[in-house]
Structure formats: C-alpha cells, structure tokens
Amino acid sequence: MVTLELRQIEVPLGKSLVLRDVSWAEFEAILAELGNHRSTRIAYDKGFLEIMAPLTEQGYFKEVISIAVGDIAEVLEQDYECYGSTTWRRKAQQAGIEPDNCFYFQNEALVRGRLEFDLERDPPPDLALEVDLTSKSLDRFPIYARLGVPEIWCYDSGALTIYLLESDRYEASEQSQSFPTLDIRALPQLIESQRSAGRLALRRSVREWVKAQL
Secondary structure, three states, X not given: OOOOOHHHOOXXXXXXXXXXXXXXXXXXXXXXXXXXXXXXEEEEEOXXXXXXXXXXXXXXXXXXXXXXXXXXXXXXXXXXXXOOOOOEEEHHHOEEEOOOEEEEOOOHHHHOOOOOOOOOOOOOOOEEEEEOHHHOOOOHHHHHHHHOXXXXXXXXXXXXXXXXXXOOEEEEEOOOOOOOOOOHHHHHHHHHHHHHHOHHHHHHHHHHHHHHHO
C-alpha cells in the first residue's frame, strides 16, 4: 500500500480530486490537516471525499453575489449572518460540505454572534451559495438535503438558479424563500451591467434595484 500525505497532493485551479472509501474519522482528520486557511473546498458524501480548487472567476462571482446579498438585506432592514465557507457536517447523515458562502435569515436570531455550530442541535444555514457546479465532481444536492439546508442559489455562466428543498430533494423555483419580494434571478444581469463600473457603482445599483421593487 502506498500512503500519500495531503501536502504531497496539489489540485489545479478549477479541478477536483475525489477520494473513495474515506471513513468519517479520516474525513475529520483530513479537515484538521487541511486547516481553515486554504483556498480549496471540500464535500463529503457517504465515504466519497472531494477536494476542489476554485477558479479566480468563481471567487469573483462568489464575492460580488455575497456582497449583493448583504446590500439587499440592509435595504430590506433584514438581519442576517454570513458564515462564508464554514464546514457543515452531520456524522449521522454521513454528509459534509463547504459552500462558496452561506447565510442565516429566518434563523438569524438563533445563531446571532455564534462562532461554533453543531447541526445535531443547531439549524443549518437558511441559504447556501454555490458557484459553477459543473466544475465539482460530487453531486452536492443530496449532501445539502441531508444537512437540511432549505435554499440553494447556484450561479453558473451568467445565470442564477434558485432551488428550494421539498421533502428530501431540491426543486427549481422562480422565487427565493429568503427574499420572496424580489426577482433574484435578475441579479446576474445587474452585476454584469456594472462589472466594469467598479464595486461602489455595483453596490449602489443593487440598492437602487431593491428599492425599485419595493
């Protein structure tokens, strides 16, 4: 048997590495070895572990959509918490994932100011953001479903698709559960129209767009 250390493994940008027959104990040991300060994202599904290295383009859209979410919430005077690419996991469900970003809205008061979570007793994020699912090898939807995340936004190639958890599977929706009064699917077009104008112009446009829909 040949044993490799994680430091010997390099995942090219935009690519992923999938390991099979990874036990839960091994998964947690790998998380500890990888640490928190890294650019890779992980997903774990019943013994399969994916380590993925996002492209710079993915990082850009993750950032601007995330900032837009904060601006929308502030215009709506809606409290929220943002927990980035926190590792969410449940041993009983053999499921673990690191979204591109995640937010609490409906359950914000239950987690306000919290720094540690246990999904066996705490609510999962109300919204998860995934950018470019096509570059990720494992199907993330069953993982999110077993974790109980009620809403996922998937951005890919200029389109934002909203998925809501119905029983144990996700269904595409025209309306966001987190922002039911807004046409969230129009957000990518707004971002693209302001991309060359700078970050401040984009943020002003997002806020004006929200006010126009109220």
